[in-house]
Amino acid sequence: MSDLLDRLRERGWRLTAQRRVVAEVLNGDHVHYTADEVHAHASARLPEIARATVYNTLSELVAIGEVIEVSTDGRAKRYDPNVRHSHQHLVCSRCGTIRDVHPQGDPLSALPEDERYGFTISDATVTYRGICPNCAS
Amino acid sequence: MSDLLDRLRERGWRLTAQRRVVAEVLNGDHVHYTADEVHAHASARLPEIARATVYNTLSELVAIGEVIEVSTDGRAKRYDPNVRHSHQHLVCSRCGTIRDVHPQGDPLSALPEDERYGFTISDATVTYRGICPNCAS
DNA sequence: TCCTACATTGGACTTTGTCTAAGTCAAGAT
DNA sequence: ATCTTGACTTAGACAAAGTCCAATGTAGGA
Structure with a gap:
């Protein structure tokens, strides 16, 4: 997902270890993690990452249209990185x-x-x- | 909505003041209240009604198909009593x-x-x- | 290398919803 | 009409998901 990181940098984003890890966790075609699942996977690589940071980063990815927020059941929202193909x-x-x-x-x-x-x-x-x-x- | 109350009674429901009030609050064509909004409206008529009772009653109305649960935004679920016409x-x-x-x-x-x-x-x-x-x- | 604006942290807080134990009551039985 | 009983309601504690904030850390330009 270096594309994504490049696009983020072009938008003037500061590229931090935390953001890199969140972007990496969201990599893949059939990923639909909740914020907590993203946090769990991110913690495996970067143990100190804070929950708030994951929430912030996800919100920003949604805001710039790199990730879609899906709330199917009124429980935790899920994050869908497959924005290329409408689905x-x-x-x-x-x-x-x-x-x-x-x-x-x-x-x-x-x-x-x-x-x-x-x-x-x-x-x-x-x-x-x-x-x-x-x-x- | 005496229809609704009749249908509930036919199902062996105990008809309590609380359930009656919740059913009345949900009456109408363009009602899409959250559980808390239902509770607020119900409290206006029956001040002692408990939040848990509203949640219970709504869940039961959903379970028997008299009301539809709508979660559009990952925030509070809304309850839609207009089940007659598919929409x-x-x-x-x-x-x-x-x-x-x-x-x-x-x-x-x-x-x-x-x-x-x-x-x-x-x-x-x-x-x-x-x-x-x-x-x- | 230093600065500074921006990002991160951790913890408190909010919102929405669930659970439980104890008390209450609707409706059938007498 | 009253009794009985199991289902309903209550209040408050709890839980899950998410937000907010002041203090601290750091990426990237000067």
């Missing part, structure tokens, strides 16, 4: 794991003009819910 | 208010078989996000 989520109602999925068509176009109530709509997210093969057995 | 939600990114909307088509059908990963999918929810007219001005 939606498939969530197991039992264990909470998330998979990226790619439905056909644009959900935004399904909302007629007279159902928009003057909102300036910026995006539509679709969450599919069900039971994963693991939990079904 | 989706339009959320203001700034102030958090929710409107019910009715997109065309079935979002579930947009997910191809080879994107289901063995899940038994039970539903798909669509959340539209944008800025409401109030916040835009």
